[in-house]
Amino acid sequence: MKIISSIITLLLVSININAQDSLAKKEDVEEIKGALQSVTETVIDLKNTLDALKKIKISGYIQAQFQSADTAGINSYSGGNFPVNVKSRFQVRRGRVKFMYDQDITQYVLQIDVTQNGVGIKDAYATIKEPWLQTFSFTAGVFDRPFGFEISYSSNMREAPERSRLFQTLFPGERELGVKIEAAPERGVLSFLNLKAGLFNGVLPNANENDRNKDFIGRVGFLLPFRDENFEIDGGFSLYTGNVTNTSKYFYEFNGSSPIKNFKVDSSTTNAGKGFAREYYAFDTQLYYDLPIIGGLSIKGEYITGIQPATKSYNSFYYPSTTDPNPSLYQRNFNGWYINYTQNIGLSHQFVLKYDVFDPNSNVKGNDIGLPGSNLLASDIKYSTLGVGWVYHWDSNIKFLVYYDSVNNEHVNSAATGSLAKYTRDLKDNVLTARMQYRF
Secondary structure, eight states: OHHHHHHHHHHHHHHHHHHHHHHHHHHHHHHHHHHHHHHHHHHHHHHHHHHHHHTEEEEEEEEEEEEEESSTTOOOSSSSOOOTTOOEEEEEEEEEEEEEEEOSSEEEEEEEEEETTEEEEEEEEEEEEOTTTSOEEEEEEEEEOSOSSTTTSOTTTOSSSSOOHHHHHHSTTSEEEEEEEEEOOSSSTTTTEEEEEEEEOOSSTTOOOOSSOOEEEEEEEEEEEEGGGTEEEEEEEEEEEEEEEOSSSOEEEEETTSSSOEEEEEOOGGGTTOEEEEEEEEEEEEEEEEETTTEEEEEEEEEEEEEEEEOSSOOSOOOOOSSOSSOOEEEEEEEEEEEEEEEEETTTEEEEEEEEEEESOTTOOGGGTTOTTOOOOGGGOOEEEEEEEEEEEOSSSEEEEEEEEEEEEOOOOTTOOGGGGGGGSOOOOOEEEEEEEEEO
């Protein structure tokens, strides 16, 4: 009997111990499940954070350069005028940082430029793409004018250090304030076409509106790849049409009936506040071909002609300022063009050859300027620039560029006096540029 009692006691103790073990194991499992749930929530939070960060894209580049000019204090389109008494200089030509938040069908872009002269805004815009065909998009803010090819061709990709003189004159700063629509079908019979068109303030870059007019800028482009032949041809037609408001009563236009070519003035009081046309027409073409053994080549060219309202001494945009709020308006017919040849040599080297011409007053020749009785000035002189350069790509981030701009001005009449007299010969205003660029 005593033995049976002992056995029962042992069984009860064993059952109690097993029950306690089961309870402990259950608590452990619950603890582990809680820990796993906590880890899972943390991972989800991290994933959401990473997904949000992946939508933010940061890129940029810096261009540090040394330049040497023929003469101190020259006016130049190779990175800006040289200060008085300055013949050579170091510059941070561009220091760009670009932030983009990309939500697939919507984008926000902000790009700033930091140089030795300070900080400036280059791009600040938002874009919406329709979600159904994803063919049409709408953009508002500050961005490249949708005109031609060279304006929107990034400075960190461009083979020559600067844009052509005609683009720097007609589209200073390249950007404008406004809105645009784009159409770029990815499939179908029209997939080789693209369209950009918009309305803009029509003033200097990033400037507030200063008159009652809006300008239209648009480009119809095409892209034809011939992949089997390693060949591609792109191009387009661009139109700029708008008006500027004359703030004075004086309107000057070319006098074709005079034996001495000059501007004639219309001083009607109704000219003050009246809009005068600004119109540009342009064709651009780009050819790409993979030359066997040597490497790829490209030939890019544009031609622009039109009407430019400006001032007597300035052939860029007509823009009243605080120092001259009522400048007389001078309307000129102009034309200009460039051709750029680039030859890759192997994977690291490029040879660059570029020639550009800008004639701000196509109604006159050099010999017409400076004649007694003529009121033509230096702003009517034609310029051509021959550029030769070599690019070496150190790696995917760094490239070096050496480039020489040979600038030639139209020679004015030998009778020219005063400020025009120096243009009876070619100015010594050639520029050598040595640049290092880092891009990320």
